Amino acid sequence: MKPPDESSVSEFDHDTFRELGYRTVDIIADYYESIDDRSVYVQADPEDIVTAFDEPLPEEGEDPELILDAVEEFVIPYATHNPSPRYFGFVMGSGTPLAPLADAIAATVNMNTGGWHPAPSGTEVERRCIQWLAEAIGYSSETGGLLTSGGTMANFTALLAALRKHTDFETTDLGLQETDRPRYTLYVADHEGHSSVVRVADMLNLGRDAVRRVPSHDDFTMDVAALEQMLEADQANGDEPFCIIGQAGSINVSAIDPLDALADICAERDLWFHVDGACGAVGAMVPEFEPRYAGMERADSVTVDPHKWLFIPYECGAVLVREQEILARTFAMDASYLRGSVAETPEEFDYYEFGPQMSRGFRALKLWMTLKHYGQEGYQALLRKSVNCAEHLDTLVRAHDHFAAVQEPNLFIYSFRYVPADLQEVLVDPPAVPLVRVNQYLDELNQRIADEVVQSGLAFLTTTSIQDRRALRMSICSHRTTIDDIETVFDSLTEIGARVDEEWRENASLPV
Ligand SMILES: Cc1ncc(COP(=O)(O)O)c(C=O)c1O
Known part of the structure; x- marks a missing residue:
């Protein structure tokens, strides 16, 4: 097939387009078919990956078939395969299969969902998604809100609204430029509060120190009494608390803060109550999890x-805000917020009045199609499956002499440690050898286990810090993961742990 020339400029004839489209769908279908057998992490020298893409922008356009060849040859093989059932890194959705088709259609119609007129159906699809999400998790069906690029921008949107409301919108024009402004502070649990909150405080020019880390209980949930003490102390110090953030499914251990108690404190003190449910809010869709x-x-x-x-699949975050008017007053660029907030006809509703983006893509389509496809029951089954996998992993950990549990299995993110049985005894009853050496050894051992399993291609997982000690962390955030996958990976961790421990122990000068 020819690259574009002056006569065809940049369009294909319809038959050519269809051929390319069918080939693209074949590439996607082949990918899904092979995902179970692929090495989860790329098995190539990083230099080769750099070299593969190291070329100048072509002077002359290229044949699209050859470009798709390059996608097959370099882009897909040199990807980390998040859609794999054994991808357990960070908190990455596995990618639902209708979504690539939705994205292709969204790019085709190319609506700008910043406004109703440029995107009538796009706006209504997004509005429906927001309402469905709110209802599904038991939140107000009257809610405002919008899709964002992800959790960070969702937190940003919510916290800017919180700050504006707290300052009675005086900061809309003046920002924080007045010298007599107090220090505005916000509160999140110390161990599990997500770093995006700190980034948002920075973006809002509050300063990172505005984020107060509230002590947690042993189960990693926020200590409400400690929060009240901090609020008192900060107020006595002249600071102005404006927001409390509760975690609904935290980043390392899926902890859910005592949300009702936090709501009480916010109501008593007239503070904004934000729930960071990026990881876990949707668990409330499942009736038996909902009470949590x-x-x-x-x-x-x-x-x-x-x-x-x-x-x-990326990107698709969302923020729900109970009072749509507050969002409108926060983001509208002129008095038209009134129009946004009290839109009497559908075509008065423009998303650019409710969030940071002006131009916005049609990311709602993939969400809308997938929500319709799975329905409430389908999603409930998938969420239960993730939690079952995490519970099974916890059972394996507790039953094995060389592993130690560090948490209860809350939702789908589960952290644990490889600790050889003899060293578990040492930790309980510390001997003369400094404990610090044992802990350092275990930290390195856990890191090495994670590195080896990732390098092997079998699975992708990360480590994290739990109470300052390195732990293995698995985020079972894939609708494809089964109990068999969990067992396979656990067997591999066991084998690597035993082998490396044996290799290292001789030179480790430990007490055992
Ligand atoms: C609890 C929590 N909040 C916010 C974020 C930020 O989300 P994103 O990476 O989509 O910006 C994350 C990301 O892992 C998270 O776990």
């Missing part, structure tokens, strides 16, 4: 991240 989320329905705003535990 009591109080989330009272939040002023909730971050929900469909590109995590709803398995939607």
Whole structure:
């Protein structure tokens, strides 16, 4: 096939387009068919990957068939395969199969969902998604909100609204430029509060120190009494608390803060209550999990991240804000917020009045199609499956002499440690050898186990820090993961742990 020339400029004839499209669908279908057998992490020298893409922009256009060849030859093989059932890194949705088709259609119609007129159906699809998400997690069906690029921008949107409301919108024009402004502070659990909150404080020019880390209990949930003490102390110090953030499914251990108690404190003190449910809010869709989320329905705003535990491919975050007017007053660029907030006809509703982006893509289509495809019951089954896998992993960990549990299996993110049985005894009853050496050894051992399993291609997982000690961390955020996958990976971790421990022990000068 010829590259574009002056006569064809940049369009294909329809038959050519169809051929390219069918080939693209074949590439996608082949990918899904092979995903179970692929090495999850790329088995190539990083230099080869750099070299593969190291070329100048072509002077003359290239044949699209050859470009698709390059996609098959370099882009796909040199990807990390998040859609694999054994991808357990970070918190990455596995990618639902309708979504690539939706994305192709969204790019085709290329609506700009910043406004109703440029995107009538796009706006209505997104509005429906927001309402469905809110209802599915037991939040107000009257809610405002919008899709965002991800959890960070969802948290940003919510916290800017919180700050504006707290300052009675005086900061809209003046920002924080007045010298007599107090220090505005916000509160999140110390161990599990997500780093995106710190980034948002920075983006809002509050300064990273504005994020106060509230002590947690042993189960990693926020200590409410400690929060109240901090609020008192900060207020006595002249600071002005404006927002409390509860975690609904935290980043390392899936902890859910005592949301009802946090809602009470916010109500008593007139503070904004934000729930960062990027990882776990959607668990409230499952009737038997729902009681754990009591109080989330009272939040002023909730971050929900469909590109995590709803398995939607990137990018797709969402923020729900109870009072749409506050969002409109926060983001409208002129007095038209009134139009946004009290839109009497559908075509008065413009998303650019409700969030940071002006131009916006049609990311709602993949979410809408997938929500319709799975329905509530389908999603409930998939969410239960993730939690079952995490519970099974916990059972394996507790039954094995060389592993140690560090948490209860809350939702789908589960952290644990490889600790050889003899060293478990040492930790309980520390001997003369400094404990620090044992802990350092275990930290390195756990890191090495994670590195080896990733390098082997069998699975992708990461380590994290739990109470300052390195732990293995598996985020079971794939609708494709089965109990068999969990067992296979656990066997591999066991084998690597035993082998490396044996190799290293001789030179480790440990007490055993
Ligand atoms: C609890 C929590 N909040 C916010 C974020 C940020 O989300 P994103 O990476 O989509 O910006 C994450 C990401 O892992 C998260 O776990």
